[in-house]
Amino acid sequence: MRGLSFVTVPFLLVRHELRLLASLWLWAARRTDGAAAGGSAFGYSRGQGAMLFGFGFVCVIETVMMSVLLRDWPTVHHVVLVLDVYTVVFVIGLHAASVVRPHVLDPGGGTLRIRQAVHLDVRIPLERIASVRRELRTTHERVDGELDLAVGSQTSVTVRLAEPVTHVTFLGRRREVHVVRCHADDPGGLVRAVERAREGHAVP
Template identity: 75%
Template sequence: MAGFGFVCLVETVAMSVLLRDWPAVHAAVLFLDVYTIVFVVALHASSVVRPHVLDVERGALRIRRYVHVDLCVPLERIASVRRELRMTHERADGELNVEVGAQTTVTLELTEPVTHVTFLGRRRQVRVVRFHADDADGLVRALGRARV
């Protein structure tokens, strides 16, 4: 995200230089460029502020990504958990891939499906959840201890 934000900032400066002779177009493009930079910062902030949460007291793993994914998986429904680095993901029924940078590091297989509600309200049942975690080994160990 930092690289993308930097590229947007360079593009803003370049467009300001190129459009300096056309004030109306310059103002419109500057507004859009600043909006894009704010949007990139907001995307990064939503990733940092809304991480995955393992709540042992409630017995659930909450998998989140931006505002698009917020899935609560009860610990008793987890059949197996493993660290598995995957770089490609095919769309399949019953599977949810929450990738970051086109990769996932943890795979959950569930005993019974959980309902995932998409950002626009569509419901689907998922039995396999793949997601990225910064400390995948630590999460797998913590899930193993929490399920016992």
């Protein structure tokens, strides 16, 4: 991948795993990351919880079955067991990261943070928002300048920008985006809150 070294990619992967583990701790402690005083948090994890826990259950069943099948090969069994257990932890960590890192509206700071677990965090200044509306989409085509953050294959809020913002991908690539689509458990509440914040942040 152009612009990425053999050192950078492992570093990004390790950082991602550490953030997932930190999310598990925050989830257990019932804490939220990034919700500043005076800000409002808007969750988006409800749409994927059942799917991820279903996948986690399948992984647990696979772990048990592989333990039975590999009981006569202890070395292979131990290696596979570690990988299977880590997969279960990874799946739970993905859900935990979505729970503890919600979208955050900070009227005092004049920003809307659109997030997706530990993979993405886009900060949008309120003055750059041209419009925000509730819009349910279940299909998304990749279009230059648009960012679709689907949860459970759907987005429910569309934010259009008067000026683009820079989105940094998981591997560090920078993209200019002028449309951001995301999902929220309460899309109407998020839209109304952003509209009120824009009105309060508008320059007389």
